Amino acid sequence: MLKDILFSTAAIRCLLPKALVRHYSLPIALLADLSLPEYTLTFPLRKVPVLFSLHQQHLSEVAAILFYLNSLASNRDNLVPADTTANSYFQVIRWLSFFTSEYVPALALCFKQLDGRLPYNRPQYDDSLSKIAVMSLMLEHHLLLHNGFLVEPNHITMADLFGASCALRGFNFFFDAAWRKDHPITTSWFLNVTSSPILKDDFAAFQFINKAHELAPQ
Ligand SMILES: N[C@@H](CCC(=O)N[C@@H](CS)C(=O)NCC(=O)O)C(=O)O
Incomplete structure (x- = not known):
């Protein structure tokens, strides 16, 4: 039977969509081949994840894709509050938007310079590290005030x-032993959430780093 296709690679925004498809055995094919015409002709921005659909409009944007996958799973684990007028529903949208549009780009600007996917640019690197520090502190405080979870x-x-x-x-790349000591609640949250049934297989081999990677001077 022909299936809808989730184009997804090892890129970080693809991790959860792929995990949801597997965990809920959703009828969606996972493909990483971005040379297929279903991808190249439909998604000219060449981003992932994206969903090529046979039955409805295609989807880009990870937040929309996560909501869609969740709807196919019938919200079995109450991942999204059912009441779309409740504050917690808006909070879920808030955090998905924050992570995809603020947090990941700041991290990517740094780790892509470390692995050579972006050209060396020290001022941009330092600026982004400062933004990551601010966001990290913000998350730590938020988790402290909300019993160790983002929304509920x-x-x-x-x-x-x-x-x-x-x-x-x-x-x-960056959250080393010293960082973890300064952000104990975020560290516990990360361990707790990534060991939950939906993510645990992807994190089975995960290990903390002792020392943050540093950008070599050029
Ligand atoms: N606004 C998009 C951003 C998607 C995105 O930038 N994905 C990254 C991978 S995590 C990507 O495709 N990068 C390749 C590129 O920017 O060319 C979303 O929220 O899903």
Whole structure:
């Protein structure tokens, strides 16, 4: 049977969509081949994740894709509050938007310079590290004030799943032992959320770094 296609690579925004498709056994094919015409002709911006649909309008933008996948799973784990007029529903949208539009770009600007995907630019790198520091402090305070979760006390929502999956890049490159000591609540949240059933397989081999990567002078 022909299936809709989620084009998704190893890029960080793709981690949770792929995990949801697998966890809920959704009828969606996962493809990473971005040379297929379904991708090249439909998504000229060449971003991932995107969903090529046979039945409805195609989807880009990870937040929309996460909501869609969640609807196919019938919100089995209450990842998105059912009441679309409730504050917690708006909070989920808030955090998905924050992580995709503020947090990941700041991290990417740094780690892509470290692995050579972006050209060396020290001022931009330092500026982005400062933004990451501000966002990290903001998250730590938010989690402190909200019982260790982004939206609902003691309950993992889509916001926590997406936020923790995005934070992986921070923990891969920058959130070393000293950072973790200064951000204990964010660190516990990350471990808690990434060991939950939807994400645990992707994080089975995860290990903390001792020392943050640094940009070599050029
Ligand atoms: N606004 C999009 C951004 C998607 C995005 O930038 N994805 C990254 C991977 S995590 C990408 O495709 N980067 C390749 C590029 O920018 O050319 C969303 O929220 O989904």
